[in-house]
Amino acid sequence: MVTTADFHNARILIVDDQETNVQLMEQMLREAGYCSVTSTMDPHSVYALHRDNHYDLILLDLQMPGMDGFQVMEKLKELKTGDYLPILVITAQPGHMLRALTSGAKDFISKPFDMMEAKTRIHNMLEVRLLYKQLEHFSRKMASLALHDELTGLPNRRLLMERLSLSIAYARRNKRIMAVMYLDLDGFKLLNDTLGHDAGDTLLSMVAARLVAAVRQEDTVARLGGDEFVIALWELSNADDAVDLASKVMKAVSQPYSIQGRDVSMTASVGVAIYPTHGEDVETLMKSADLALYEAKRTGKNDYRIASQPAGDAHS
Structure with missing residues (x-):
């Protein structure tokens, strides 16, 4: 109009x-x-x-x-x-x-x-x-x-897959390493049920902003839905860089939040998969990072785990 x-x-x-x-x-x-x-x-x-x-x-x-x-x-x-x-x-x-x-x-x-x-x-x-x-x-x-999450403005799964494919292709061509970081929030459902969906949405938006600030400009932070986030780390000098970034991300998420006049605490669990060690394609890397995340949550949460092997070899 x-x-x-x-x-x-x-x-x-x-x-x-x-x-x-x-x-x-x-x-x-x-x-x-x-x-x-x-x-x-x-x-x-x-x-x-x-x-x-x-x-x-x-x-x-x-x-x-x-x-x-x-x-x-x-x-x-x-x-x-x-x-x-x-x-x-x-x-x-x-x-x-x-x-x-x-x-x-x-x-x-x-x-x-x-x-x-x-x-x-x-x-x-x-x-x-x-x-x-x-x-x-x-x-x-x-x-x-069509390419971004409506709540946080972050890239969604579709755009993440495109960015990951580009990052892997670059790493393969230049014989470099890159990584995928799978993250979810510890106890998010409880907070959502206790304070309500509006507070949950506010927290997710604040977490999204902190994640973007914690990683490098060339990296991609995406939201897959709920409290699940994935970070594509474009190019790394070595595997220790992924560990450093995982620690930095967890520290950023764990800082206190002020929501609806209340101080809210939240932590994150992180799973990391590194190309080409834990997979040479998008699907394998994502599965490897997801399995590492599961392991981090199983062993106590508020922690990170590096994938132990490619996802396709998990039951071999």
């Missing part, structure tokens, strides 16, 4: 080499309530202006010396900012209208123009443009939701 505020705040650029025409258009737009209007009398500057400001509407005169409106439109196509060029051309030549539309313009105003008609065409074109922007934003949001 496009609101009145959306219209009034829309970015508009006037391009005309005649100062009187620019002033006339500016006055008309101000009277119509538009607040973000820019103008230029230099057609050569339009490309850079639109690249930097992403205008919602460009009012473009076709007849200008040095560089006419058709040349401006061709230049703007090089920006590749999407399929929608928000150009409304202004011309006194009826024969130019069809050519302008086939060159990329979305509508036209004939000179001398009727004020009411011009305002209506501007309003209608802005409505289409603003709806198009909302659709783009919605599409990007849906794409992000």
Whole structure:
């Protein structure tokens, strides 16, 4: 839904080499309530202006010396900012209208123009443009939701698998090691049942932020669901690096939390699998890390375990 505020705040650029025409258009737009209007009398500057400001509407005169409106439109196509060029051309030549539309313009105003008609065409074109922007934003949001956990904003399982595959491929190609760290919270269910789901969600979000802060920028922290997190450690110098990071993660999680006015304590158990020692593909590494996590929880929680063997060899 496009609101009145959306219209009034829309970015508009006037391009005309005649100062009187620019002033006339500016006055008309101000009277119509538009607040973000820019103008230029230099057609050569339009490309850079639109690249930097992403205008919602460009009012473009076709007849200008040095560089006419058709040349401006061709230049703007090089920006590749999407399929929608928000150009409304202004011309006194009826024969130019069809050519302008086939060159990329979305509508036209004939000179001398009727004020009411011009305002209506501007309003209608802005409505289409603003709806198009909302659709783009919605599409990007849906794409992000498909790859991220809604509660914490962390990558979800799908994006984690992609990152792990890339990390393994890099390690294999460069004969390096990497690791997978499987983590869950000790006693999370009890806290959730005692303080309620809102408190549980708050805690999960706080844990997510601490995990991201505890690891390196190149590492990936993902939430698989519930209180389960996985960290893909991109590249390690040696296996001790994974141990150091596991200790750092556990220490970060175990710091006190303040939730709903209460001090809350929480610890984590961690299982670590290292490529290529504990697996050479995503599935095997994840299973190895999961088994190591189970062992850490079985032997007392608030601890970490390094996988003892590849998951596929566990019962051999």
